[in-house]
């Protein structure tokens with residue numbers, strides 16, 4: 171069960187989370203700090219656990235989906251870690267050791283909420299649900315899509331639908347990136363069991379999240395554009411009607427500079443008018459009106475909008 | 477495990493789906509690991525099974541994205557902010 175040779179501090183956490191706050195101690199130094207903490211240097215202990223707060227919070231929140239409960243898990247984990255520090259034998263296992271405490275805390279909260287929560291039963295799952303389908307049209311959804319409410323909600327609904335046993339394995343392996351042997355160690359179950367639960371969790375998550383990957387997400391308007399939009403609103407955006415009425419004068423460069431600027435502003439955001447403009451230009455060339463037959467780049471001294 | 481592979485070294489789609497996680501984790505012993513690799517290369521359905529699983533894992537597997545999302549959806553909620561801040565201070 172012990173995995174002294176497998177590094178417990180995961181790459182992902184080290185790179186993305188820990189750098190933000192305090193740097194974690196290298197595993198070989200952890201035991202020295204642990205010794206100091208055991209001798210009553212509480213400050214050393216806090217410096218030791220502080221870098222792990224965020225990943226503990228992510229783990230707890232994704233298991234419980236409740237901010238208050240997640241906070242409680244993080245706090246209890248810290249306190250229990252301090253209390254039972256003498257049980258930590260291997261500095262390399264420190265993050266996994268914290269995670270074991272956190273997982274147990276999360277389980278306790280889940281048990282409080284429900285009459286019976288099983289972390290053992292692997293029975294109720296029907297693999298036939300996940301039959302072969304055409305998944306060829308799945309698009310990529312970047313991980314920062316989690317910041318979008320509908321994606322966040324969907325991911326949490328899907329995670330909550332996993333059995334608690336599958337959910338904790340999924341969170342530890344696929345969110346926290348512990349290895350399968352490490353997850354087995356943290357949860358004190360064998361690796362095959364981890365793998366079976368992970369497999370169910372992944373297929374179930376994937377199938378439940380399928381709509382996110384198959385349907386086009388509503389356009390994600392960047393903040394910058396939103397800001398521009400309101401600026402334009404304030405400056406009395408010229409209407410589509412007006413643009414369409416003025417379109418041939420605009421093409422001929424016969425509108426006054428103020429209106430021209432407003433039409434151009436409008437065309438930046440209105441695909442429909444832009445389309446009409448382009449089509450109109452093409453038609454004008456096609457009908458061989460001698461005024462516009464000359465390609466715009468050949469005209470000197472007359473401004474042709476493009 | 478022997479009966480998952482035919483005499484010609486092939487596996488069925490059913491076996492690939494059943495072992496997909498073990499395969500992706502590199503937990504299978506040879507020759508099953510290689511047989512599945514070959515199968516996935518030539519089977520559109522099974523390669524889609526793996527790709528879609530990867531896409532899902534990519535979405536949920538970025539801790540920084542989780543933290544940003546938590547900030548946005550959970551911690552910045554007006555009702556929870558002061559309480560959360562108080563908790564943080566206690567810690």
Ligand SMILES: [Zn+2]
Nearest residue numbers: 489519521522
């Ligand atoms: Zn196949």
